[in-house]
Amino acid sequence: LIPLSFLWDxxxxxxxxxxxxxxxxxxxxxxxxxxxxxxxxxxxLIEGTADVIGLDAIAAETGDAFAAKAGFDPRRPSSPFVYFxxxxxxxxxxxxxxxxxxxxxxxxxxxxxxx
Amino acid sequence: LIPLSFLWDxxxxxxxxxxxxxxxxxxxxxxxxxxxxxxxxxxxLIEGTADVIGLDAIAAETGDAFAAKAGFDPRRPSSPFVYFxxxxxxxxxxxxxxxxxxxxxxxxxxxxxxx
Numbered sequence: 022l023i024p025l026s027f028l029w030d031x032x033x034x035x036x037x038x039x040x041x042x043x044x045x046x047x048x049x050x051x052x053x054x055x056x057x058x059x060x061x062x063x064x065x066l067i068e069g070t071a072d073v074i075g076l077d078a079i080a081a082e083t084g085d086a087f088a089a090k091a092g093f094d095p096r097r098p099s100s101p102f103v104y105f106x107x108x109x110x111x112x113x114x115x116x117x118x119x120x121x122x123x124x125x126x127x128x129x130x131x132x133x134x135x136x
Numbered sequence: 137l138i139p140l141s142f143l144w145d146x147x148x149x150x151x152x153x154x155x156x157x158x159x160x161x162x163x164x165x166x167x168x169x170x171x172x173x174x175x176x177x178x179x180x181l182i183e184g185t186a187d188v189i190g191l192d193a194i195a196a197e198t199g200d201a202f203a204a205k206a207g208f209d210p211r212r213p214s215s216p217f218v219y220f221x222x223x224x225x226x227x228x229x230x231x232x233x234x235x236x237x238x239x240x241x242x243x244x245x246x247x248x249x250x251x
Contacts, residue, residue, distance in 0.1 A: 023181075024176040
C-alpha cells in the first residue's frame with residue numbers, strides 16, 4: 022500500500038517507482054495489483070495486472086504526459102526508476118451505500134457501462 | 137484494500153464492517169493492518185495491529201462518536217457488523233519528495249515527534 026501518481030491513457034494506468042522498491046519486487050513476483058483512487062466516500066477500486074518496463078520502453082510522448090501529470094520525470098541519467106502499466110480487469114466505483122448495488126463498472130477486462 | 141470511515145480517539149482508530157467480510161476474515165487470520173489516509177500528495181500511512189470486537193463491547197459514548205463521524209451506526213438489531221480497533225505501531229506522513237526524510241512520526245508504537 023503506497024501512494025503513487027499515475028497517468029491514465031484511456032485503457033491503462035502508468036506509474037513509475039524505484040526498481041529496487043518493495044512495490045516492484047512484489048509486482049515481479051506477482052503481477053496482480055489493487056488500486057484505490059479518490060476518497061472513502063467517492064472511491065474507485067481497480068484490480069488488474071502490472072507489466073514492469075524500463076525507462077527506455079515508453080513512447081516519448083507518453084513519458085512527457087506522465088511527467089506533466091505526475092510532477093516529476095523519471096527519465097534522467099542514472100535514474101533508479103522503472104515504469105509499470107496496470108491493465109484493469111475489474112473496476113468498481115461508488116459514493117455511499119446506496120450506490121453499492123451498481124458499483125461494478127468493469128468485469129473480466131470488459132466495461133459493463135457506457136461512457 | 138477497502139475504503140472505510142474511522143474514529144480517532146487520540147491513540148487508536150475505530151472501524152466497523154460486516155463480520156462476514158474478507159476484511160474481518162483477514163484480520164482474524166493475521167491482525168496486521170496497513171492504512172492510508174489523505175491524498176497521494178499529503179498522505180498518512182499507518183501500520184498496526186487490529187482487535188476485532190463485538191458491537192456490545194464498545195462504550196456507549198464511543199459508539200455515539202463513531203456514528204457521528206462515520207455517518208452510520210452499526211449498533212442496531214440483527215446488525216451483521218463488528219467493530220475493530222487499530223493500534224498504530226508505525227506512522228508516516230509526507231507531502232512531496234522533500235518531506236520523505238522526516239516522514240516517520242511513530243516507530244514501535246512510540247511517537248518520535250511532539251504534538
